Amino acid sequence: METVTLSPKYQVVIPKKIRERLKVKKGQKFQVFFFAGRIELIPVKNIKDMRGFLKGIDTEIVRDQDRL
Numbered sequence: 001m002e003t004v005t006l007s008p009k010y011q012v013v014i015p016k017k018i019r020e021r022l023k024v025k026k027g028q029k030f031q032v033f034f035f036a037g038r039i040e041l042i043p044v045k046n047i048k049d050m051r052g053f054l055k056g057i058d059t060e061i062v063r064d065q066d067r068l
Contacts, residue, residue: 014041 002015014024022043029044 002018004012004015006012024043030041031044033040033042
């Protein structure tokens with residue numbers, strides 16, 4: 001587990017091991033969430049990089065008879 005310190009400007013540095021593992025780059029944007037008493041950073045991905053990520057997903061939906 002890594003520990004970081006909040007700077008006087010309210011900034012944190014993401015540790016190198018985590019940056020490398022997530023393959024984040026300088027200037028990359030993140031969505032920031034407050035959830036269950038913690039702060040979560042979610043990397044924002046380029047829509048072009050998302051192409052095909054759902055390939056092979058099961059799209060079969062079982063519906064109730066009254067929904068047909």
